[in-house]
Structure formats: structure tokens, C-alpha cells
Amino acid sequence: MHDLGPLLLALAAILVATKVLGDLAQRYGQPAVLGELIAGVLLGGSVLGIVHANDEVLKAFAELGVLILLFEIGLHTEVRSLRRVGTQATTVALVGVVLPFAGGFFGARAMGFSTVQSLVAGAALTATSIGISARVLRDIGQLDTPEGQIVLGAAVLDDLIGLVILSVVSTVVAGAAITVGGVALTTGLALGFVVAAVVVGSVAVPPLFRFVERLRTSGALGLIALAFALVLATIAEASGSAMIVGALAAGLVLHGTPQRVDIERSVTQLGYFFVPIFFAVVGASVDLGALADRQSLMVGGLLTVIAVIGKLATGWSIRNFKGNRWLIGVAMIPRGEVGLIFAQVGLTTGAIAAGEFGAIMLMVVATTLITPPWLGRVVRRSAAPEPDLSGDGLDDLVGGRRPTPRATQAVVRKHGD
Amino acid sequence: MHDLGPLLLALAAILVATKVLGDLAQRYGQPAVLGELIAGVLLGGSVLGIVHANDEVLKAFAELGVLILLFEIGLHTEVRSLRRVGTQATTVALVGVVLPFAGGFFGARAMGFSTVQSLVAGAALTATSIGISARVLRDIGQLDTPEGQIVLGAAVLDDLIGLVILSVVSTVVAGAAITVGGVALTTGLALGFVVAAVVVGSVAVPPLFRFVERLRTSGALGLIALAFALVLATIAEASGSAMIVGALAAGLVLHGTPQRVDIERSVTQLGYFFVPIFFAVVGASVDLGALADRQSLMVGGLLTVIAVIGKLATGWSIRNFKGNRWLIGVAMIPRGEVGLIFAQVGLTTGAIAAGEFGAIMLMVVATTLITPPWLGRVVRRSAAPEPDLSGDGLDDLVGGRRPTPRATQAVVRKHGD
Numbered sequence: 001m002h003d004l005g006p007l008l009l010a011l012a013a014i015l016v017a018t019k020v021l022g023d024l025a026q027r028y029g030q031p032a033v034l035g036e037l038i039a040g041v042l043l044g045g046s047v048l049g050i051v052h053a054n055d056e057v058l059k060a061f062a063e064l065g066v067l068i069l070l071f072e073i074g075l076h077t078e079v080r081s082l083r084r085v086g087t088q089a090t091t092v093a094l095v096g097v098v099l100p101f102a103g104g105f106f107g108a109r110a111m112g113f114s115t116v117q118s119l120v121a122g123a124a125l126t127a128t129s130i131g132i133s134a135r136v137l138r139d140i141g142q143l144d145t146p147e148g149q150i151v152l153g154a155a156v157l158d159d160l161i162g163l164v165i166l167s168v169v170s171t172v173v174a175g176a177a178i179t180v181g182g183v184a185l186t187t188g189l190a191l192g193f194v195v196a197a198v199v200v201g202s203v204a205v206p207p208l209f210r211f212v213e214r215l216r217t218s219g220a221l222g223l224i225a226l227a228f229a230l231v232l233a234t235i236a237e238a239s240g241s242a243m244i245v246g247a248l249a250a251g252l253v254l255h256g257t258p259q260r261v262d263i264e265r266s267v268t269q270l271g272y273f274f275v276p277i278f279f280a281v282v283g284a285s286v287d288l289g290a291l292a293d294r295q296s297l298m299v300g301g302l303l304t305v306i307a308v309i310g311k312l313a314t315g316w317s318i319r320n321f322k323g324n325r326w327l328i329g330v331a332m333i334p335r336g337e338v339g340l341i342f343a344q345v346g347l348t349t350g351a352i353a354a355g356e357f358g359a360i361m362l363m364v365v366a367t368t369l370i371t372p373p374w375l376g377r378v379v380r381r382s383a384a385p386e387p388d389l390s391g392d393g394l395d396d397l398v399g400g401r402r403p404t405p406r407a408t409q410a411v412v413r414k415h416g417d
Numbered sequence: 418m419h420d421l422g423p424l425l426l427a428l429a430a431i432l433v434a435t436k437v438l439g440d441l442a443q444r445y446g447q448p449a450v451l452g453e454l455i456a457g458v459l460l461g462g463s464v465l466g467i468v469h470a471n472d473e474v475l476k477a478f479a480e481l482g483v484l485i486l487l488f489e490i491g492l493h494t495e496v497r498s499l500r501r502v503g504t505q506a507t508t509v510a511l512v513g514v515v516l517p518f519a520g521g522f523f524g525a526r527a528m529g530f531s532t533v534q535s536l537v538a539g540a541a542l543t544a545t546s547i548g549i550s551a552r553v554l555r556d557i558g559q560l561d562t563p564e565g566q567i568v569l570g571a572a573v574l575d576d577l578i579g580l581v582i583l584s585v586v587s588t589v590v591a592g593a594a595i596t597v598g599g600v601a602l603t604t605g606l607a608l609g610f611v612v613a614a615v616v617v618g619s620v621a622v623p624p625l626f627r628f629v630e631r632l633r634t635s636g637a638l639g640l641i642a643l644a645f646a647l648v649l650a651t652i653a654e655a656s657g658s659a660m661i662v663g664a665l666a667a668g669l670v671l672h673g674t675p676q677r678v679d680i681e682r683s684v685t686q687l688g689y690f691f692v693p694i695f696f697a698v699v700g701a702s703v704d705l706g707a708l709a710d711r712q713s714l715m716v717g718g719l720l721t722v723i724a725v726i727g728k729l730a731t732g733w734s735i736r737n738f739k740g741n742r743w744l745i746g747v748a749m750i751p752r753g754e755v756g757l758i759f760a761q762v763g764l765t766t767g768a769i770a771a772g773e774f775g776a777i778m779l780m781v782v783a784t785t786l787i788t789p790p791w792l793g794r795v796v797r798r799s800a801a802p803e804p805d806l807s808g809d810g811l812d813d814l815v816g817g818r819r820p821t822p823r824a825t826q827a828v829v830r831k832h833g834d
Contacts, residue, residue, distance in 0.1 A: 004480055004660070005651045011481075012644035012651075019637040032634055060474040063421055064428075217449055219689030220436040226690075227429035234422045234429075243421070269686040272636030273643075 007057055011277075013043055013050045018276035025372075029380075031139030033132065034372040036276045040283020053285035058277070065278030066131045067247040068271045071229040073134050073152070074251015075264045076143070079198060082153050082252075085146060088318045089153030095317040096154060096332050097161050100125035100310030107306050111299060116173055117356060120346040123169045124360045125307050127162030129336025129368065130155035130244060131278065136372050137331055140379050147327040154314070154332065159242055160190045166342065173351040189240035194249050197232055201253030209257050221259055222266025228254070282336060286365050290358035299355070300362030307367050308333055326378045334371040339364040424474055428694075430460055430467045435693035442789075446797075448556030450549065451789040453693045457700020470702035475694070482695030483548045484664040485688045488646040490551050490569070491668015492681045493560070496615060499570050499669075502563060505735045506570030512734040513571060513749050514578050517542035517727030524723050528716060533590055534773060537763040540586045541777045542724050544579030546753025546785065547572035547661060548695065553789050554748055557796050564744040571731070571749065576659055577607045583759065590768040606657035611666050614649055618670030626676050638676055639683025645671070699753060703782050707775035716772070717779030724780050725750055725787075743795045751788040756781040 017039035025035030043051040051058065082089070105122035113121065133155050137143040143152070164187050171178050205228075212224045229250035236246025254263055291297065315329030343360040346352040352360075434456035442452030460468040468475065499506070522539035530538065550572050554560040560569070581603050588595050622645075629641045646667035653663025671680055708714065732746030760777040763769040769777075 004477065005654060007477060008481075008484075008647040008651050008660075012647040015640045015644040015647075019632055019634045019641055022634040023632040023637065026633055035634075057474050057477045060421065060424060064425075067425075215436055215440040216443055217436045217439040217452075219686070220440065223432045223690060224436055227432040230425040230429040230432075234425050237422060243425075266686070266689075269636070269683070270690055272683075273640060273687055 007055070010043075010051045010055070010058060011061075014039070014277055014280045015273075017043055018280050022276070030376055031136050031372045033135045033139055033279055034369070036279035037283040037368060039276075040280035041286050041288070042283075043280065044284030044286060046286060046288035051280060051284040053281050058281055061274065062278040062281035063243070065271075065274035065276070065281075066244055067229065067233050068226070068267060069131055069135060069275045069278065070244045070247040071226065071251045072264070072267055072271050073138070073143070074248040074253075075255055075260060075267065077149070077152065077252060078255060079252050081149050085150045085153055088321065089150045090157060091318050092150055092154035092314040092328060092332065093157035093161065096128065096311050096314040097126045097158050097165075099313055100307055101165070103306035103310050104303060107302055108299075111302070113356070116351050119169050119172060120342065120352050121303065121356065121360065123162075123165050124339045124342035124346070125303065125310065125335070125363070126165055127158050127335065127339070127342075128155045128311065128332050129334045129339070130159050132282075132334040132336040132368055132371065133331050135275070135279070136334070136375055139372070140376055142327065142331075142375075142379060145323070145327075147323045147331070150318075150328055151331040156194075156245060156248065159245065160187075160194075163190055163240070163242055166345065169342075170345065170349070173346070173349050186240055190242075190245075193236050193239045193241040194245055197236070197246065197249040198252055201232075201249070202256060205253050206257055209254070209259050213259055219266060222263050222270075225250075225254055225259075225263040226267060226270070282340075282368075285340060287358075287361065290354065291362050291365070293355065293358065296355050296358035296362060300359035300366075303359055303363040304366045307335065307363050308370075324378065324382050327375070327382070330371060330374050330378055333374075334368045335364045336368050339367075424472070427460075427468045427472070427475060428478075431456070431694055431697045432690075434460055435697050439693070447793055448553050448789045450552045450556055450696055451786070453696035454700040454785060456693075457697035458703050458705070459700075460697060461701030461703060463703060463705035468697060468701040470698050475698055478691065479695040479698035480660070482688075482691035482693070482698075483661055484646060484650050485643070485684060486548055486552060486692045486695065487661045487664040488643065488668045489681070489684055489688050490555070490560070491665040491670075492672055492677060492684065494566070494569065494669060495672060496669050498566050502567045502570055505738065506567050507574060508735050509567055509571035509731040509745060509749065510574035510578065513545065513728050513731040514543045514575050514582075516730055517724055518582070520723035520727050521720060524719055525716075528719070530773070533768050536586050536589060537759065537769050538720065538773065538777065540579075540582050541756045541759035541763070542720065542727065542752070542780070543582055544575050544752065544756070544759075545572045545728065545749050546751045546756070547576050549699075549751040549753040549785055549788065550748050552692070552696070553751070553792055556789070557793055559744065559748075559792075559796060562740070562744075564740045564748070567735075568745055568748040573611075573662060573665065576662065577604075577611075580607055580657070580659055583762065586759075587762065587766070590763070590766050603657055607659075607662075610653050610656045610658040611662055614653070614663065614666040615669055618649075618666070619673060622670050623674055626671070626674050630676055636683060639680050639687075642667075642671055642676075642680040643684060643687070699757075699785075702757060704775075704778065707771065708779050708782070710772065710775065713772050713775035713779060717776035717783075720776055720780040721783045724752065724784050741795065741799050744792070744799070747788060747791050747795055750791075751785045752781045753785050756784075 018036040021035035021039040022032035023035070026032055040051065042048060044053060053059070101122040104125040105118045108118035108121040109115070133151055134143065137148045137151060142148045164183065167186050168178055168183060209221075209225070212221055215221070215224075229247045232250040233243040233246035236249070237243045254260060291300065311332040312329040314332050315325035315327070339360060343352070343357050343364070347354070347357045435453040438452035438456040439449035440452070443449055457468065459465060461470060470476070518539040520539075521542040522535045525535035525538040526532070547569075550568055551560065554565045554568060559565045581600065584603055585595055585600060626638075626642070629638055632638070632641075646664045649667040650660040650663035653666070654660045671677060708717065728749040729746035731749050732742035732744070756777060760769070760774050760781070764771070764774045
């Protein structure tokens with residue numbers, strides 16, 4: 001037997017800290033995910049050193065967590081309502097990629113960075129963290145609004161655009177030439193996968209799950225649905241798209257089946273365990289030490305301002321929209337793990353140095369941590385009904401109407417804890 | 418991002434195969450766990466090669482699975498009813514260690530093996546696999562009977578005795594001297610931990626969980642209870658006892674709290690996902706190739722006969738017992754992962770060669786696979802009510818009475834899938 005002790009203690013610490021700090025966040029009117037991120041920062045290498053974000057096993061748990069989160073969100077979402085906001089989501093995605101990229105590139109150039117360094121900085125600003133955006137929107141009960149659907153669609157699209165940019169920037173950093181055909185192929189594969197998965201899935205899945213429903217083994221329906229999401233995530237990555245997009249597509253496909261409510265209930269239960277591990281590991285991967293020197297702070301501060309303004313503007317990029325533009329703009333801000341991936345690729349390929357890495361990390365931390373409280377404030381200002389901050393979305397599922405916080409709690413107790 | 422694809426596909430394959438083969442097993446009147454073990458053998462290196470039992474991440478999932486299983490079983494078990502059968506469980510454990518050890522040692526000597534080789538063979542026969550025994554008993558609805566409680570207590574005890582034997586045999590194999598004081602210390606620590614955990618836990622845990630119950634985060638109660646089990650498992654191992662014993666002790670402690678039903682429901686849901694991974698990985702660690710040569714088959718066959726008779730006899734070792742002695746004897750037979758650990762330690766230290774390793778593996782596979790159908794037959798013969806083979810134990814929890822199979826299915830659907 002190898003030594004499993006440290007891993008079990010790390011898992012136990014994550015479970016306790018995310019649930020306790022998540023509760024604290026809610027008591028102060030913040031979404032639970034803010035508490036989970038802070039729990040990760042505290043448990044990570046910068047403070048307590050209990051959770052090692054590079055541990056292979058913890059990373060696998062975290063990846064499974066974000067896949068389950070996106071699968072849950074897909075299960076909860078109608079393809080039709082996403083299609084209805086398609087044009088608006090595309091506009092928000094494109095503006096939200098072009099503005100931060102241009103701002104980051106020219107801002108970095110103006111500060112004296114090289115062209116390649118400026119390309120990495122610009123690229124790191126492009127992609128909204130779909131996991132964090134979607135989770136915050138769900139925590140504050142805004143995922144099913146038109147604004148929420150636009151942000152979800154736009155976040156998926158700019159994640160795909162971000163992948164294309166990542167491959168282009170990697171090519172440039174490696175010193176190779178970019179071909180228009182290559183870029184077009186990458187783009188086509190990434191976008192084509194989602195369409196193909198939803199179309200093929202809608203035909204093949206219902207008969208499959210009529211068979212699965214007949215299995216008498218405990219939890220079979222929900223877990224085979226999860227297996228379907230894992231397979232689609234793997235295919236998505238293999239075809240040049242992102243894993244989380246595959247998991248989301250699996251949810252969208254299963255949304256239309258008669259077994260949806262049962263699947264959703266089962267996956268939600270697993271999510272209570274896995275999803276906070278993802279946010280804690282994102283938090284633990286923050287290296288507070290890299291933010292310490294003055295130059296990183298200054299460059300990082302400027303990148304953060306560009307990152308916030310570039311995405312905030314997306315709220316005003318769509319025409320004839322009667323909803324809350326602040327809600328869209330603020331929800332697009334968090335960069336989370338996607339920005340970190342860009343920074344890490346840049347650092348390991350030698351395209352950027354430790355100082356610029358620290359600056360990008362500061363931008364990621366700042367955009368991730370300001371979003372939850374800011375969004376909460378936007379919603380409260382627009383005098384929406386009391387938001388459900390518990391982060392499970394079960395209220396819509398069970399009652400059909402919005403229960404009072406107390407009733408929500410009772411429902412969650414019955415099905416959850 | 419590192420390549421997560423193969424792991425996700427392995428997980429998906431495990432989820433689908435265990436649920437489908439578990440269902441098939443039930444349809445043929447067998448416990449679901451038999452289907453899960455066979456699913457593992459098929460997915461493992463010997464046949465399809467999709468699941469690698471040595472993968473660090475899969476091993477962690479599997480370990481978590483067996484910890485959750487033992488935690489569930491502890492939650493379900495009253496310390497009082499374990500204490501009531503204490504003397505009988507101790508007798509069964511001692512007889513079940515001494516007979517197979519003596520049989521294995523002298524049998525191996527008679528076949529011409531060296532003293533050290535024979536010691537390893539005897540040691541590998543001693544410990545019942547508590548995970549497999551408890552799971553089969555639960556699958557066939559016999560865990561709460563006096564026989565089930567005796568087997569549970571005896572399996573825990575012989576696991577602890579097995580750990581002491583493992584440390585003694587390792588010392589002998591390494592050529593060092595054994596001290597009586599050292600053995601006594603190991604034994605004292607291993608047994609003392611359980612007693613200390615239950616006593617201290619019963620005092621400290623209720624106020625702690627009155628606080629936890631007030632948290633509003635989704636799933637907080639069940640997941641913090643799980644964190645408690647993981648911490649106790651780590652302490653158990655650090656103090657020379659076994660991790661699974663720590664998880665069981667955590668369940669026993671929480672059984673007495675008012676939050677027990679909520680915790681049990683939440684942990685059961687997680688168990689649907691994690692527990693089959695454990696049995697699939699146990700199945701996948703079987704190397705069918707090692708069973709191929711004739712000498713391994715002969716030695717393995719003899720060890721299997723000794724293993725079966727040695728444990729079967731335990732049913733008749735207790736006096737004045739009016740229950741089903743066959744139920745106890747057969748339930749003690751499976752060696753599972755504990756026997757494999759002995760064989761692997763023996764192989765890596767050079768105490769035994771590949772041929773003897775294959776023979777021990779054959780004994781482990783045979784005792785593990787014959788137990789589920791044999792136990793099912795023992796129960797049917799004694800004209801017990803229709804057993805619930807679904808392996809979740811939710812029937813006792815929800816209804817209070819034993820529902821018909823159809824009703825059980827409906828209940829499981831509602832809470833589970």
C-alpha cells in the first residue's frame with residue numbers, strides 16, 4: 001500500500017473548508033463559490049500548504065469536478081433557449097475576445113514588452129472562465145435568465161476561440177509559421193464538435209437511455225449518464241475542442257430525455273462532492289509569492305483594468321436588449337483557470353518570464369475574486385427576488401416555483417445532506 | 418493540461434460495466450458485487466486492458482471507494498449489537514486465522530517449499546476481505562442478522578491480526594529478529610485505536626455535528642461526515658491499524674447522532690459512484706496470465722481448498738449458537754485485496770517467486786468469486802424472505818419494513834438514480 005494519508009487529509013480539509021467558508025460567504029450575502037475559492041487559497045501552498053494543486057490525484061478530482069459542473073449546467077439548459085440568444089451570445093463572445101486581446105497586446109507593448117510577450121499577455125485576457133461564470137450565475141439564481149443564457153453561450157464560444165488563439169500563439173512562440181488553413185481547420189473542428197454532438201446525440205441517446213432505465217443496479221441511470229458525459233468530454237478534446245464543452249454538450253443532449261430529472265438529481269449529489277474540489281484547487285494554484293514584487297503588481301494592476309473594462313463593455317455590445325447589461329458585462333469578467341493555463345504555457349515555453357507570469361496571475365485572481373460580490377450587488381440593485389445562494393439549483397427542479405430561503409433549505413436537506 | 422482522456426474513458430467503462438454486469442448478476446439471483454468483480458476482470462489487463470489497476474488516480478478512487486463502503490457499514494451498525502456478539506466474533510476470528518495459517522504453512526512445507534515461502538503462503542490465507550464479505554452480506558440483506566454481525570466483527574478482528582502477521586512475516590523475511598515486545602506493541606496499537614476512536618468520538622462528535630448541521634452549504638452535513646471518516650482512516654493507519662478500520666469506526670461513532678439518517682443518505686449516494694470502482698479495480702488487478710502454468714494451478718488449487726475449509730470451519734467453532742453456521746463459514750471465505758497485498762509484499766521482497774505468486778492469486782480469485790453465489794444459495798436454502806440484491810440497504814432506511822422487490826426498486830429510483 002502506498003501512502004494515501006496526505007491525499008485523504010487534503011480531501012478532508014477541502015471538504016470542511018469549502019463547506020464552512022461557503023456558508024460564511026452566503027451569510028454575508030456572497031455566492032458560495034467565493035468561499036470555496038478562498039478556502040483553496042488558504043489551504044494552498046501560499047498559506048497552509050495542505051493542498052498541492054499539482055498533485056496528480058487532486059488534479060483528476062478537480063477536472064472531474066468541473067466536468068460534472070458543466071454537465072449539470074447542460075442538463076439544466078434547453079438548446080432552444082441557447083439558440084434563441086445565439087446572435088447576442090456570438091456578439092458578446094467576439095467583442096469580449098477582441099477588446100481584451102487588443103488592450104492587453106497594446107498595453108503590454110506600451111509598457112515595453114516584446115511582441116511575443118505582448119501576444120501571451122493579450123491571449124491570457126481573452127477567455128472567460130466558463131466554470132466560474134456559470135457557477136456564480138447559478139449561485140445567485142440568474143442562470144436561466146436571458147442574461148444568464150447569453151453569458152453561458154458567449155463563455156462557451158470564447159473558450160473555443162481561446163483554444164484557437166492558444167494554438168496560434170503556441171505556434172508563433174515556437175517560431176513556426178501560421179497557415180490560414182490550419183487555423184480554419186482548428187476552428188472548424190472545435191465548433192463542429194458541439195453541433196455534431198448535439199445532433200447525433202439527440203437521435204442516438206433516447207433509445208439508449210430507455211435501455212439504461214431498465215437496469216436495477218443502484219444509481220445506474222445517473223452514473224451511466226455521467227459515463228456518457230466523460231466519453232463526450234474525451235471525444236471533444238481529441239477533436240480539438242475542450243473537455244468541458246463535451247461535458248456541457250452531453251448535458252444539453254440529455255436535457256431532452258424523459259429521464260432528465262432523475263439524472264439531474266443524481267449528478268447534483270455527486271457535484272456536492274466534486275465541484276468544490278475544483279474551485280479549491282483553482283484557489284490553491286494561486287501563488288501569492290508571485291504577486292509580491294512591485295513590477296508584477298503594477299503590470300498586473302494594468303492588465304486587470306484592461307481585463308475588466310474589455311469584458312464589461314460586452315454588455316453594451318448588443319443592440320435592442322432590454323435586460324440588465326451590467327449583469328452580462330460583470331458575469332463575463334472572471335478568467336480563472338483558462339488564464340492560468342495561458343500563463344503556464346507562456347512560462348514553460350520561455351515566452352514570458354516569472355515577473356510577467358506573476359502579473360497575469362494577479363489579473364486572474366483579481367477578476368475571479370471581484371466577480372462574485374460584484375454580481376451579487378448588480379442583482380440586488382435590480383431589485384430581483386431574494387437570490388438562492390446555496391449553489392445547487394434544486395429549487396427549480398423540485399418545486400417549479402421559487403421557494404423562500406427557509407423552504408429551499410428544507411428541500412436541500414431532504415435531498416442533499 | 419496533461420492527458421486526462423484515458424482515465425476518463427477507464428472511469429466511464431467502469432461505471433457502465435459495473436452497473437450492467439451488476440444488473441445481470443442480480444437477474445440471475447446473484448449479488449451485484451459479483452458482476453462488479455467480473456466487470457473488473459474483463460476491463461483489466463488480462464482481457465481488454467482498459468483499466469490499469471496500478472494507475473495512481475484509479476487506485477485513489479478505489480481506496481476512497483472501500484473507505485466509503487466501510488463508513489456506510491459503520492453508519493448502519495450499532496456498537497451495542499457488535500459488542501453483543503463480541504465473544505463469538507473473537508472466536509470466529511481466531512479460529513479463522515489459526516486454521517488457514519497452519520494449513521497453508523504445513524501444506525506448503527509438504528509440497529517442498531522453504532520455511533519462509535511457507536510462512537508467506539500461510540499468512541496470505543489468514544485475513545478475510547472485510548470489504549467483500551460485508552458487501553455480499555449487505556447485497557443479500559443479511560448484514561443485520563446475528564450471523565452478519567459476527568462476520569463483520571470477526572472480519573475486522575482478523576484484518577487487525579492479519580496486519581500484525583504481515584509485520585511479523587516482513588520482519589522474518591528481512592532476516593531480522595522478532596521481539597515479543599514489538600509484536601505486543603503492534604497488536605496493542607491496532608486494537609487500541611478502535612476502542613479509543615469509539616470512546617473519544619462518542620463524546621466529542623455530537624456537539625461538533627450540532628454545529629455542522631447549521632451550515633447552509635449544499636451537502637455540508639454528509640460531506641463533513643465523510644471528511645471525519647477520512648481523518649479517522651488516516652489516524653488509524655498512522656497508529657498501526659488499518660484505514661478501513663478507521664472508516665468503520667467513524668461510521669460507528671456517527672451511528673448514535675441525530676443526523677445519522679441524513680448522513681447515511683448522502684454517503685450512500687456517493688457510494689453508488691465510488692464503491693463499484695473499488696471492486697472493479699480489485700477485479701482488474703487479477704492477472705489471468707499468472708494462473709496459466711500447471712504448477713501454479715496445482716499449488717493454487719490446494720491453497721484454495723485449505724482456504725475454504727479453514728474458514729468454513731469457523732461456523733462450527735462457536736458454542737450454543739442457534740443461527741445458520743453455514744452463513745458464517747461461507748461469509749468468512751473471501752480473501753480479496755488483503756491476500757493480494759500479502760502476495761505482492763512477498764513477491765517484491767523476493768520471499769516468493771512468480772509461480773507461488775500465481776498460486777496465491779488463484780486462491781484469492783477463487784475464494785472471492787465463489788463466495789457471492791454460495792452465500793446466495795445458503796440464504797435461499799434457509800428459506801429467508803426474498804433477498805434485496807441491489808446492494809444499497811436503503812430499504813431499511815426509508816421504509817422501516819422490508820418492501821417487495823418492486824417497491825424497493827421504486828424507492829431506489831426516487832432517491833438514487
